[in-house]
Amino acid sequence: MDIRVQEAAFDLGDEARAFAARQSGMGAVVTFTGIVRDVGGRLDVMEIEHYPGMTERALTKIAQEARARWSLGDVLIVHRYGRLRADETIMMVATAARHRADAFQAAQFLMDYLKSRAPFWKKEHGRDGAAWVAARDEDEVALDRW
Amino acid sequence: MDVLYFAWVRERIGHPRDRVDTQAATVRELVAELRAREDRYAAAFADLSALRVAVDQELTDFDAPLAGAREVAFFPPMTGG
Incomplete structure (x- = not known):
């Protein structure tokens, strides 16, 4: 299990390749990547704040829960904080499993929990000022299926 | 105890943490204080x-x-991912 919370940018290709390369006997690797969206060309900076200490604990707990539910070889979570620009990579998860169903489902589970149970907050700075991104009801509802 | 604030809670209060001496038995009592x-x-x-x-x-x-x-930390609903 590899869980990283960092300010620095990371290379999606390098991370995915290294993750896949350290598996053995795993027939499936699924990756998900979150990217800063600039809706309507108004975004200058996306600021991501987190709760050092709790963030790592929460992500570890979510990853452990995924490993308890599905047959997984490994889990990777990388999440950035700080000031990001449009089209920059915010975060990624990767799951490795013998078969694709476990890898897909576990990746979706990780994302659903990470959205509303890991202590990150986004603030959009743009042409119209700055505003905290509100949590969406759908994100809370998404947890019910698990 | 340390009381921490994040995101708009931190902005509204004006600083990221307080050192609090309290006898509050629950979070709700601490909030009242x-x-x-x-x-x-x-x-x-x-x-x-x-x-x-x-x-x-x-x-x-x-x-x-x-x-x-x-x-103890107070913050708005989280928006990770």
Whole structure:
């Protein structure tokens, strides 16, 4: 299990390749990547704040829960904080499993929990000022299926 | 104990943490004490349904006991990913 919370940018290709390369006997690797969206060309900076200490604990707990539910070889979570620009990579998860169903489902589970149970907050700075991104009801509802 | 604030809660209160001496038995009692401090605290804690709380870095609810707690954090619903 590899869980990283960092300010620095990371290379999606390098991370995915290294993750896949350290598996053995795993027939499936699924990756998900979150990217800063600039809706309507108004975004200058996306600021991501987190709760050092709790963030790592929460992500570890979510990853452990995924490993308890599905047959997984490994889990990777990388999440950035700080000031990001449009089209920059915010975060990624990767799951490795013998078969694709476990890898897909576990990746979706990780994302659903990470959205509303890991202590990150986004603030959009743009042409119209700055505003905290509100949590969406759908994100809370998404947890019910698990 | 240390009381931490994140995102707009931090902005509304004006700083990221307070060192608090309290006899509060639950998070809700601690909130009542904080509200009574100053208007900006009252504003930050006006609507508890808009807030989440963690005690010693574990998400919990406002009725959680504070016995032995070292760190309490208040923040809006999380928006990771």
